[in-house]
Amino acid sequence: MQARPLTFRGITARAVVLKLKRPIVARIMTIAEWPLILIDLDTDEGVTGRSYIGPYNVASIKYLLPIIRDFGHLFSGQPMAPSDLYAKARKSLHLVGYSGMSMVAVSALDMAAWDAAAKAAGMPLCVLLGGSVGPVRAYNSNGLWLAEPEKVAAEAPELRDAGGFRGLKLRLGRAHPRDDLAAIEAIRKSVGEDIALMADFNQGLDMAEALARCPSLDDLGLAWIEEPILYENIAGCAKLAGQLKTPIQIGENFYGPRDLADALDAKACDFVMPDLMRIGGVTGWLRAAAIAGTAGIPVSTHLYPEFSAHVMRVTETAHWLEWQDWAEAVLQRPFPVKDGMVSIPDLPGAGIEWDEDAVKRHAIEM
Template sequence: MQVSLTLTDLKIRTVVVPLRRPVIAGIGRFDRWPLVLVDLEMSGGIVGRSYVAPYREASVPAVVAELRDLGSVLKGKVVSPFDAFQAAMKALNVVGVSGVSTIATSALDMAIWDALAKQAGVPLAVLLGGSIGPVRAYNSNGLWRHEIGTLADEARQLQREGGFSAMKLRLGNVHLKDDLAAIDAVRQGVGTEIDLMVDFNQALGLGDAIRRCHELDDCGLYWFEEPIAYDNIHGYAQLAGKVRTPLQLGENHYGSRDLFTFLAAGAVHYAMADLMRIGGVSGWLSAAHLASAAGVQFSNHLYPEIAAHLLRVTPSAHWLEWVDWANPILAAPLEPRDGFVSAPDAPGLGIDWDERSVERYLVTA
């Protein structure tokens, strides 16, 4: 039986896929979604796969360059997730380990974990000591900051797409009345029983956030996500003590140390992690146990195909954020049912490419 994996080749491709509904928020507008696809060819014919989505198409070349650099360091060597992660962090330390460095490292890390689980012949969740099963999810595929008159119908569509009982609405309009109107429109569309998370995408200053969140505290919302700049620890600590609706943040944390600083400051009620920023599977495992030790429930941001495994081994697992943005290039996309998502009961992550679609949307080799 093979007991080690040697990296024989690294294949990187970039695709840009259309979004069914454009992303419109304080962070900008995105009609297309860039994805960097990673195939790690290992000894024994095993291929580890992953992807990252760096938002801006212009940022893709930098991610690809660092991936190729890391691949050249690891090629021909026996690789394991922990050793490769540490080697990558050391190699990129001289240019900084946040930002693009972490994104590239995360992509490699997830692909290595995929290969390791395939070698073991089990799904990643099982390799990590858990099991395959349903994870409760909210639909995050719409309800952006656009014409309020369309929100009720869109909310009904989102509910039907997978039997969801929870969804996310984006707020942070200039005027309170517009935020209230958006909430009311969604409630008119799907009723008051649905769990409604709201995301400000860092649209507010601290003073305005204190005022706005107080004004929205009686709306029965599930959480307030990122009302102010993601790195304003002092501001979040102040805000956390002034609102009744729980605060949610963490998608912009680079590595578990960022999460630790917020936990230590009492600046967060709920936490989440983005796999391309937190450090892939290895980074998630570290962050998830920090959150658990602090008694804070932990959710994912994007990458539902991988989070469906990881939330099954997260002690304080909370919600899976469902988006279908990578579906156009996946051979077998996940299908939510009754508001839950399950990873496939197959070796690895269960990520395989639809090669015809990859060719269609390919922008660089």
């Protein structure tokens, strides 16, 4: 089906705050409530593109909402072409910088624009991008936070069985390295050797700690060690990647494809996992994935499992999708997971529609 030309009318951006079933407990943060900004991009032709972003803390909403809403005024009446909007939105924020909240806002706009484009074409987003509807391999990232070994060992089978997952993510960075090792051992005994275990420090170590602690993980069969140090310390990541046998995973804090290219040029990692909210939405993802594909670097996702599933279907070196249910409370039809695979619905667009009753229950005014 040929896509209908669309004309940008405006944007509605709303904020909700959801309670997490399993609060985030990492070395650098504890989060019990998960804020979301829900975006509806309206067109003159009656097609509405939808997306959401999760900016981590509620306070950040009051800074992001005005930027996103301003896009609605800035682009009203213009052709609704995702790549063009991406470029125009970035240029409109040039004087305040391309990274940080600027890129977050652009990403929110971009994802909604691509959703609208796919709906206008009458096809799933992954098909519009040149791929096909199909399953995407996923690991469960909903839990295994910093808790005592007995607790994470009991939780691990629940997470595995929630969707027949063959991979789980655990968090490291306890006060004593021996407690991290005990947690890994307990989880292994609980779920067996056939489950892939991804370990995430959430940037919780300084360089000295990372050099002291990470080698002890090298013979434990971990799928990767994720963000052991601050994301901006590319030289430090490169040093670790060069010394460790276990692959180093970074990328959720890449603000645009150039950050990914710079990290690969520095040999700062073995794997990358861009975050759609920071990499530049679908447009930024496609450009970043092409760079990783050229280098032969496996690409995983960070958050946003619905949109992420679509782009993974057209990613040359697609690796793992990170699955969480953190936004499902406000979605009409959460994507099903079976046998460790996320299923993309054969529907026009990205497959995101709001449960308006739930949105009203969780809405906050900003």
